[in-house]
Amino acid sequence: MDDNKKTGGWFTEAVLNTFFKEWVWNTFCVKWFWKSFCVNLVYKKFDKWKAWIYLVPAIVLLLVFTVWPIINTVRIAFLDGYSILGEVGGETYSFGISNFLDVLDEYSGFGEALKNTLWLTFITVPLSTILALIIAVCLNSIKPLQKFLQTIFFLPYVTNSIAIGMVFEAMFNIVGLGTSDPSFGIINNILGVFGLDPINWININSSYWANMAVMIIYIVWNALPFKILILLGGLQSVNKQYYDAAKIDSTPRIRVFTRITVPLLSPMIAYVVITGFIGGFKEYSSIVGIFGDDMQAVGTEHTLNTMVGYIYDALGNNEGRASAAALILFAIIFVVTMINLRVSKKKTHY
Amino acid sequence: MKVELRNLTKIFPSRNKKSSEEVVAVNDFTFTVPDGKLIGLLGPSGCGKSTTLYMISGLQKPTSGQIFFGDDDVTELSPENRGIGLVFQNYALYPHMTVKQNILFPLQNLKGADRMSKEAMIERAYYVASLVQIDELMERKPSELSGGQQQRVAIARALVKMPKVLLLDEPLSNLDARLRLQTREEIRRIQKETGITTIFVTHDQEEAMSISDMIVVMKLGVVQQIGHPQEVYNNPTNLFVAKFLGTPPINVLSGEVRGEKLYISDDAVLDVPGVDDRSVFVGIRPEGFIVDENGALKCELSNIEVMGRDVSIVSKHPASLNPIIRSIINADQSVSGTSTVRYSLKSNKVFLFDTDTEERIYFGDQAKNEEN
Incomplete structure (x- = not known):
């Protein structure tokens, strides 16, 4: 222990000497300060100091870019009629809840955004989790091509979501709709192979649920890699002997899955569900990727805007309303996550 | 049920494709385990005793040779059709299930004519639990049990289907010294009470000598000597034994x-x-x-x-x-x-x-x- 401290002390002293001494000297121009600082650091309050010094960069960044914005958001949300320009110009605002009332106003579009977000989240999270679980179990049970397929399934994770959105747009497109010679995107061509009529997925006058279906497919596909990665990692750490034991007891495959695999994976499943819900409520870029920043298909009445989209729009002209909406979003995510944690605590085996 | 091994051989292919070094884990093992006896497979690590056990269980397929249970050739049968109970070295109890659920699990898998009523299953589970003296612990999770108790649960789970052959892989190696003495007597008692042909693997000669009816001493996949423990002790056939x-x-x-x-x-x-x-x-x-x-x-x-x-x-x-x-x-x-x-x-x-x-x-x- 003592040896350890000595070497640590020597090392720190050397580092401090080379890197900081000159800087401290130039900055404070006080020799005795440097000496006492160094002595304190190395021999007396070494451990305390060291920890703080290592933490400083992270703390500064967190304070500036995370903690202060959070506090400021709460402050702005409760200031009636707030505007940044006005505040810079010296205006003062009274405390109130008019921003929240603005958000809940039926013409602000918040209800639409909330509805879209809830639909997308509550459909895509269970769907992607179940799919990821099935794919992970399948991947885990094959030997050849496992690494190759794993890489393919992981590709969406490293691909830009706007780029994916544009590819999806092309895939679901119908060019020349309403003319005598429409050319179909690949999805409608595939439907044609099975003798089905082409569906107007995203083009002019497309229906709300056709748009949503594209969104859901996109989001599920985009969410799969991370979930597969986590679940596959979990599966590979499960002791093989459980499966040997189940085999000797002639357990049917489906029962092995439901009674052994799923319970043993429950911590990972809980993790991907909780992070999935949080991510789902923050869905935004995927809609922009497919439908552009109008957040709706051309010529349709319905908007596909989400909560984050709503906040982003509001930010342009009314920071108070944006802040209030952000707080409401936070409250929703908080409540849903609490419920998730409650449920998973009961159902999860660690 | 007597268990007969005929010229049983297991060769593991070399891991590296370039070298042709095969590992002969078990070499030409012929032996008949008499009905209702407790047999210890004994040898230093890497001598092929566990491989032999896993071949009897069906989890590993022999390279050549045959395994008979009674008069039936089971060499090609999969583990679930052999009617065996296997206790793993680290027990492999399902951590998310209670002791009762663990013991019931094999019974719930039974199908067709073997399927028991719910009451009969629970009755059987409690009977087996009382046999290994864990009927007080039925509602606990494995993590809430001591090593010795977990071991008993594992034995109960293996016994609940009333297997024809009970196999134990290093049953005592995860227990501390005192518990080991106690548990080996337990295993002896349970085996005597049930009369199930039991084969266990150990590297501890004292363990094997103290409870086995017969021991099989192995070295590098080759059987060195088979016999009653005292007889093997009094009359070793070679320096290794x-x-x-x-x-x-x-x-x-x-x-x-x-x-x-x-x-x-x-x-x-x-x-x-x-x-x-x-x-x-x-x-x-x-x-x-x-x-x-x-x-x-x-x-x-x-x-x-x-x-x-x-x-x-x-x-x-x-x-x-x-x-x-x-x-x-x-x-x-x-x-x-x-x-x-x-x-x-x-x-x-x-x-x-x-x-x-x-x-x-x-x-x-x-x-x-x-x-x-």
Whole structure:
């Protein structure tokens, strides 16, 4: 222990000497300060100091870019009629809840955004989790091509979501709709192979649920890699002997899955569900990727805007309303996550 | 149910495709386990004993050879169709299920005519639990149990389907020393009560000797000796078996046979009728020494350890292959406080081995013992 401290002390002293001494000297121009600082650091309050010094960069960044914005958001949300320009110009605002009332106003579009977000989240999270679980179990049970397929399934994770959105747009497109010679995107061509009529997925006058279906497919596909990665990692750490034991007891495959695999994976499943819900409520870029920043298909009445989209729009002209909406979003995510944690605590085996 | 292994061989292919080094884990193992007996597969790690067990269970397929349960050839049967119970080394209890659910699990998998009613299942589970004395713990999770209790749950889970053969992989290696003594008696008792043919694997010779009806000593995939524990101890067929069995271990010295007398460092210590002149390894069990002032074997005394009933004398001899010679004598035999100790030897506790093959060389009436 003592040896350890000595070497640590020597090392720190050397580092401090080379890197900081000159800087401290130039900055404070006080020799005795440097000496006492160094002595304190190395021999007396070494451990305390060291920890703080290592933490400083992270703390500064967190304070500036995370903690202060959070506090400021709460402050702005409760200031009636707030505007940044006005505040810079010296205006003062009274405390109130008019921003929240603005958000809940039926013409602000918040209800639409909330509805879209809830639909997308509550459909895509269970769907992607179940799919990821099935794919992970399948991947885990094959030997050849496992690494190759794993890489393919992981590709969406490293691909830009706007780029994916544009590819999806092309895939679901119908060019020349309403003319005598429409050319179909690949999805409608595939439907044609099975003798089905082409569906107007995203083009002019497309229906709300056709748009949503594209969104859901996109989001599920985009969410799969991370979930597969986590679940596959979990599966590979499960002791093989459980499966040997189940085999000797002639357990049917489906029962092995439901009674052994799923319970043993429950911590990972809980993790991907909780992070999935949080991510789902923050869905935004995927809609922009497919439908552009109008957040709706051309010529349709319905908007596909989400909560984050709503906040982003509001930010342009009314920071108070944006802040209030952000707080409401936070409250929703908080409540849903609490419920998730409650449920998973009961159902999860660690 | 008797279990018969015929020329059982398991060869693992080399992991590296370029080298052709195959690993022969089990080599030509032929043995019949009599019905209702407790058999210990014994050997150092890597000797193929676990592989043998897994081949009997069906989790591994033999490269060649056959396995019979009774008169049925089960070599090609999958594990679930063999009617076996297997207790894993680390128990493999399902951590998310209670003890009761763990024990019930195999029963709930039964289908067709074997399917039991819910009440019958629970009754059976409680019967098995009481057999291994864990009926108080049925509602607990495995993580809330001690190692010994987990072991019993694992045995209960293996027994609940009333298997024809019970297999245990290193059943005691995860337990502490005291629990080990207790649990091995438990295993013996449970086996006797159920009468199920039981095969267990261990590297601990004491464990195998104390509870088995028969032991199979293995080394590098090859069976060295099969027999009743005491018989194997009294009559090892080669130096490996002699060294592997017995605590404290056997003392090995180099010696020479001249004119039907055994010489150790020019001292004629024993008559060995019927052995040609040759150099030999001499194995002497610790209890094979008699302290005798006129004894021929002269050792340098280094330490005396009194262990209550017995006295263990640690001494040195230049011809010894081990650093020390340890003998165990009765406490009432006194050893004078001199620097040398003289022994005479009990001829039935002295074994001669060929220096090349390490096979046993029988002398005098020893060969007769083997026939018995």
